[in-house]
Amino acid sequence: MPKKSEGKRKISESTIKRLSLYYRALSLLEKENQETISSKELARREKLTPAQVRKDLSFFGSFGTRGLGYPVSELKQRIAEILGVNRVWNIAMIGVGNIGSALVSYKEFQKQGFIIKLVFDNDQRKIGSNHKGLIVSDIRDMPRLLRENHIEMVVLAVPAIVAQYIVDEVVAAGIKAILNFAPINLHVPPDVYLRSENMSMELEYLSFTLTNRRPPAE
Amino acid sequence: MPKKSEGKRKISESTIKRLSLYYRALSLLEKENQETISSKELARREKLTPAQVRKDLSFFGSFGTRGLGYPVSELKQRIAEILGVNRVWNIAMIGVGNIGSALVSYKEFQKQGFIIKLVFDNDQRKIGSNHKGLIVSDIRDMPRLLRENHIEMVVLAVPAIVAQYIVDEVVAAGIKAILNFAPINLHVPPDVYLRSENMSMELEYLSFTLTNRRPPAE
DNA sequence: CGGCCCATGTGAATACTTTCACAATAAAGA
DNA sequence: TCTTTATTGTGAAAGTATTCACATGGGCCG
Numbered sequence: 478m479p480k481k482s483e484g485k486r487k488i489s490e491s492t493i494k495r496l497s498l499y500y501r502a503l504s505l506l507e508k509e510n511q512e513t514i515s516s517k518e519l520a521r522r523e524k525l526t527p528a529q530v531r532k533d534l535s536f537f538g539s540f541g542t543r544g545l546g547y548p549v550s551e552l553k554q555r556i557a558e559i560l561g562v563n564r565v566w567n568i569a570m571i572g573v574g575n576i577g578s579a580l581v582s583y584k585e586f587q588k589q590g591f592i593i594k595l596v597f598d599n600d601q602r603k604i605g606s607n608h609k610g611l612i613v614s615d616i617r618d619m620p621r622l623l624r625e626n627h628i629e630m631v632v633l634a635v636p637a638i639v640a641q642y643i644v645d646e647v648v649a650a651g652i653k654a655i656l657n658f659a660p661i662n663l664h665v666p667p668d669v670y671l672r673s674e675n676m677s678m679e680l681e682y683l684s685f686t687l688t689n690r691r692p693p694a695e
Numbered sequence: 696m697p698k699k700s701e702g703k704r705k706i707s708e709s710t711i712k713r714l715s716l717y718y719r720a721l722s723l724l725e726k727e728n729q730e731t732i733s734s735k736e737l738a739r740r741e742k743l744t745p746a747q748v749r750k751d752l753s754f755f756g757s758f759g760t761r762g763l764g765y766p767v768s769e770l771k772q773r774i775a776e777i778l779g780v781n782r783v784w785n786i787a788m789i790g791v792g793n794i795g796s797a798l799v800s801y802k803e804f805q806k807q808g809f810i811i812k813l814v815f816d817n818d819q820r821k822i823g824s825n826h827k828g829l830i831v832s833d834i835r836d837m838p839r840l841l842r843e844n845h846i847e848m849v850v851l852a853v854p855a856i857v858a859q860y861i862v863d864e865v866v867a868a869g870i871k872a873i874l875n876f877a878p879i880n881l882h883v884p885p886d887v888y889l890r891s892e893n894m895s896m897e898l899e900y901l902s903f904t905l906t907n908r909r910p911p912a913e
Numbered sequence: 914c915g916g917c918c919c920a921t922g923t924g925a926a927t928a929c930t931t932t933c934a935c936a937a938t939a940a941a942g943a
Numbered sequence: 944t945c946t947t948t949a950t951t952g953t954g955a956a957a958g959t960a961t962t963c964a965c966a967t968g969g970g971c972c973g
Contacts, residue, residue: 561906688779
């Protein structure tokens, strides 16, 4: 019974996020020249359960060898294919404030194949200036430049107050994948994929935990 | 039957994260001078369902008025108490590279009451320099300075390769809450709360979605 | 080359989360 | 004050995700 042709294997968001973790762990293991890894050890490294690791991978095929574990390099390559990171993605950064310019210099993105090709801002003082080898473009030229440079993803690092306005422009320019750093909920059409990174949320989660933890001694 | 005294109301991680969203939405509504909000409208603004909003809030009490909705300011205040953000948290930033220095200038944190009081690095060229009014301290002075400044949370923005080493030092200094930006899984004792922000993960999620989406036309 | 060991792959069981659906009830207007 | 309307709060139902547990089968040693 062929699995490939089945229409609607619905993979959950949590499984995809864990694939990212496996990918990262496997990259490290590959550097350490480890050839195989068991679900048990992979789970330990990422604080998961072995059953979880095996179940996640089983959605995509049988990559392991019973009694031995998974071949590190091969599994890494297969996950790269699944995630679509076995290629280069051209991305554009919109906004060159604190966060935007930090991300332009963030090597982790490049290492994963996410190449920032263009940088935009609407501040006349910034336009034309050089950021890590990239000239800041005028946001008014965005539609044309995105098209000319075959940009497929956009990272939004603009103030919350203008974020919805800008994202509308990005959508109008035909972009289908957006990563938003502005602390506000944005609305996009159903064929556009939007993910948001909310850095305050994690601090608030820590705040909640410290506030509501069981007192140290009863 | 008193709810307050019940021991083990277990609140799920997703509920807490949504409280952050409600809090953000309510802050906005308060600025717009809106006095009440229904679960329906709150849900629409954060792309959730009305039942979800009501269920989440019901874990903590009855804040609404039937037929009318929730009082914006009061609900905001109650959520602030639940999250523990109705106070100031003193935090320290460790690492003043790209990400670290961007976060020092990130106004959203301060706005939420997370005040960066100290900044550390191990690079002699950076130590003593001024970052947005803060002098970069030597990481070797960390234990003493964290204690003296009543720091309760630490944000880690150091290279992955040294992150586990640094986090061990942070734990040794008695810190119980850490937000990690290094792209690696860190291990801490069970009484220390660690959250990680993985910015590549969201790009990889977008990559997966674009790669595996149903083709535009059949 | 036979048997033992070990770790996978996976249905079934369990645990958790979300949604449904409706009784309860406050507000507003007649 | 009564009726209508709107929206909450919440058990019960449905839907997802995780964990269990074990049959399966490849590798390796003697």
